Amino acid sequence: MVNTKWWKNEVVYQVYPRSFQDTNNDGIGDLNGITQHLDYLKQLGVTMLWISPVYRSPMVDMGYDIADYQAIDPQFGTMADFDHLxxxxxxxxxxxxxxLVVNHTSDQHMWFKQALADPQSKYRDYYIFKTPANGQVPNNWRSIFGGSxxxxxxxxxxxxxxxxxxxxQPDLNWENPQLRKAIYQMINWWLDKGISGFRVDAIxxxxxxxxxxxxEPDGKDGLAAVVKKGQNRPGLAKFLLELKAQTFDRYDALTVGEAYGVAAADLPKFIGPNGYFSMMFDFSYLNIEMKNVDEWYRGRSNWTVKELKTTIFNSQQATKAAGGWSANVLESHDQQRTLSKLVPNPKFQTPTAAKALATMYYFLPGVPFIYQGQELGMKNFRRQRIDQFKDISSLNNYQTGIKEGLSATEALAIVNFKSRDNARTPMQWTDATYGGFSTTTPWLEMGNDRAGINVAAEEQDPASVLNYYRQMVALRFQAPYQAVIVDGAxxxxxxxxxxxxxxxxxxEQELVIAVNLGxxxxxxxxxxxxxxVLSNVAVTVTNQQVELPPYAAVILTTK
Incomplete structure (x- = not known):
C-alpha cells in the first residue's frame, strides 16, 4: 500500500495519562480522565491524541515496561474504558x-516468566540469554539507565x-522470526481496533x-555505552522493513519513530517516500542543553541561540533532502519543560517567552506535537531531595553522577533541571491544591511554580499562553494559510x-516567522x-524592518 500521507495536516497532542486527570480519586490519572477532557482538546484545535502507555505494567519505567500488550493496566481503567475513549x-x-514499545518488555511479561521457568521453552529464544564458559558477565556494555x-x-x-x-526491561530477541510474528499480530490487533497508528519507542x-x-571503556565504571553496539547497527533495516510491511502498510497507519542516532545520510531510509516511518522526532535540538543525552549526569552544555538556530535549520534541510516529513516537538514525557530549558534567565521565563518558543517551532515544515501543559506554559519544578523523584532515569543518573565525582548538591541540581519528572507533574486545570487533577495526593508532587498557570485562569485571559496556542493552531486550518503552512517551501x-x-x-502566499530568543x-x-498576522507582543513593521523586543515573536504575511 502506498502511504497517502493523510496525516500531513494533523496537529498532535500528547497525553501522559498518569498525570492528565484522575477521576477515581486514587491520585493517578486514568482513561476516563482523558475522555472527560476531549472537548477541551477539541477546542484547542488538535486533531490527534498520542497516548503514552496504558498497558498492563509494574510501572518500573512508568509503563514503558509492558507486562501485557493487549490489556489495560487497572490503574488506568479497563479495555472497555479505552474503547469508550x-x-x-x-x-x-x-x-x-x-x-509501541517492542525493543523490550517487562520482566513480568508472560513470555519472560515462561523463559525463566523453562529454559527449554520457545520463550527462552524470545529474549537474549548468554552462558559464557567462564561464568562471567558476557561483556562490558553499560545500559542506558546505568550499570551493566x-x-x-x-x-x-x-x-x-x-x-x-x-x-x-529485558530486550526482545528480534533475530527470532517467531518473536517477530507475535509482535506483528499484536500490532495489527490494535490497528484493527481502530487506532490510527503509533509512536514507536526506542526503535x-x-x-x-x-x-x-x-x-574500550568510556567511564570510571569500566563499562562502555550500549549505544555503541546496540543502536543503528547493520541489519536493522531488515527488521524495520518487515515490521512496516507486515503491519503499518496494511492499514496506512501513521508512525512516528523515536529513532536516536540516525545519520543524515540514512534519513531517506527512515522517512523518505518509502521510509520505515511516516516521520521521526529530531533530537538534535531537543537535547541541545545537555553535554551528553545518554549520560546526562555529565551536566549542561553552553548552548547558544545561534547554535539552536543552526541545528533547527540543518534538521529541516536534511529532512527535505530525504524527501521526508518532520515531527516537530518542543516537549514530551522524556523532556523537561521548554520554558525552563531554553530560557536560561528565570526573569524571562514568562508567558511571553512561552509564546515565543511556541511560535518558533509550530510553523516549521512538518506535523506539530503539543505535550500536555505545554499550551499553558508549565515550568520545571524544584525538588529538595532525591527521594522526591519517581523517574528511574533520574535516580540512576543521580547515582552515576555521585560515582563519577559529583557532590550531592551538584547531582541534585542536574537532576532538577533535566529530570523527566518535570514533564510528568500533574496537569494544572485549576489553582486548587492539586490543580484540579485530583482531590487526593497525586502520585507525583505538583509543580511548585504554577501561579496563574492553569486552564481555568488562562481560559479567562485573552492574552494567555493557552489562547495564543488556540490562535496558532487555528491558523493551520485557515485559508489562505493552510496550504503554505502544510506544503510551503x-x-x-x-x-x-x-x-x-x-x-x-x-x-503567491508567504509567511515569515521571526522570534527573538535574546x-x-x-x-x-x-x-x-x-x-x-499574529504576535506575542505589540510590534510594528516599517520600511521592511521589524523591531523585536526580548522574546518577541511575530508571524507576518504579504500585504
Missing amino acids: LAEAKKRGLKIIMD TWTEVPGEPGTYYFHTFAPQ THLKKDLDWASI FEQVTSPDNVIAYRRRQA ETAATVTLPKDYQV
Missing part, C-alpha cells in the same frame, strides 16, 4: 495513536539476560552486534544571532513588505 474521540473527529546490560538469571548461576534499559535499538564483544531569513527567522512560501531587542530586515 476511542469512540468518543471519533465522535469529535479526534484520532488516537498509541505508544546483563543481569544474572535467578537460580541459574553464570547465565545472564540482556537489557538495554533497566534490568526489569533503533532492535539490532545488536552479534559478536557481543567488549569495547522553507527557507532561512537572515537575522541577528539571537533571532530565529524563516519564510514559508507557496505560489534578552535585548533585535531588528530583522524583511525580504519585502509584510503585515502582522
Whole structure:
C-alpha cells in the first residue's frame, strides 16, 4: 500500500495519562480522565491524541515496561474504558495513536516468566540469554539507565539476560522470526481496533552486534555505552522493513519513530517516500542543553541561540533532502519543560517567552506535537531531595553522577533541571491544591511554580499562553494559510544571532516567522513588505524592518 500521507495536516497532542486527570480519586490519572477532557482538546484545535502507555505494567519505567500488550493496566481503567475513549474521540473527529514499545518488555511479561521457568521453552529464544564458559558477565556494555546490560538469571548461576534499559526491561530477541510474528499480530490487533497508528519507542535499538564483544571503556565504571553496539547497527533495516510491511502498510497507519542516532545520510531510509516511518522526532535540538543525552549526569552544555538556530535549520534541510516529513516537538514525557530549558534567565521565563518558543517551532515544515501543559506554559519544578523523584532515569543518573565525582548538591541540581519528572507533574486545570487533577495526593508532587498557570485562569485571559496556542493552531486550518503552512517551501531569513527567522512560501502566499530568543531587542530586515498576522507582543513593521523586543515573536504575511 502506498502511504497517502493523510496525516500531513494533523496537529498532535500528547497525553501522559498518569498525570492528565484522575477521576477515581486514587491520585493517578486514568482513561476516563482523558475522555472527560476531549472537548477541551477539541477546542484547542488538535486533531490527534498520542497516548503514552496504558498497558498492563509494574510501572518500573512508568509503563514503558509492558507486562501485557493487549490489556489495560487497572490503574488506568479497563479495555472497555479505552474503547469508550476511542469512540468518543471519533465522535469529535479526534484520532488516537498509541505508544509501541517492542525493543523490550517487562520482566513480568508472560513470555519472560515462561523463559525463566523453562529454559527449554520457545520463550527462552524470545529474549537474549548468554552462558559464557567462564561464568562471567558476557561483556562490558553499560545500559542506558546505568550499570551493566546483563543481569544474572535467578537460580541459574553464570547465565545472564540482556537489557538495554533497566534490568526489569529485558530486550526482545528480534533475530527470532517467531518473536517477530507475535509482535506483528499484536500490532495489527490494535490497528484493527481502530487506532490510527503509533509512536514507536526506542526503535533503533532492535539490532545488536552479534559478536557481543567488549569495547574500550568510556567511564570510571569500566563499562562502555550500549549505544555503541546496540543502536543503528547493520541489519536493522531488515527488521524495520518487515515490521512496516507486515503491519503499518496494511492499514496506512501513521508512525512516528523515536529513532536516536540516525545519520543524515540514512534519513531517506527512515522517512523518505518509502521510509520505515511516516516521520521521526529530531533530537538534535531537543537535547541541545545537555553535554551528553545518554549520560546526562555529565551536566549542561553552553548552548547558544545561534547554535539552536543552526541545528533547527540543518534538521529541516536534511529532512527535505530525504524527501521526508518532520515531527516537530518542543516537549514530551522524556523532556523537561521548554520554558525552563531554553530560557536560561528565570526573569524571562514568562508567558511571553512561552509564546515565543511556541511560535518558533509550530510553523516549521512538518506535523506539530503539543505535550500536555505545554499550551499553558508549565515550568520545571524544584525538588529538595532525591527521594522526591519517581523517574528511574533520574535516580540512576543521580547515582552515576555521585560515582563519577559529583557532590550531592551538584547531582541534585542536574537532576532538577533535566529530570523527566518535570514533564510528568500533574496537569494544572485549576489553582486548587492539586490543580484540579485530583482531590487526593497525586502520585507525583505538583509543580511548585504554577501561579496563574492553569486552564481555568488562562481560559479567562485573552492574552494567555493557552489562547495564543488556540490562535496558532487555528491558523493551520485557515485559508489562505493552510496550504503554505502544510506544503510551503522553507527557507532561512537572515537575522541577528539571537533571532530565529524563516519564510514559508507557496505560489503567491508567504509567511515569515521571526522570534527573538535574546534578552535585548533585535531588528530583522524583511525580504519585502509584510503585515502582522499574529504576535506575542505589540510590534510594528516599517520600511521592511521589524523591531523585536526580548522574546518577541511575530508571524507576518504579504500585504
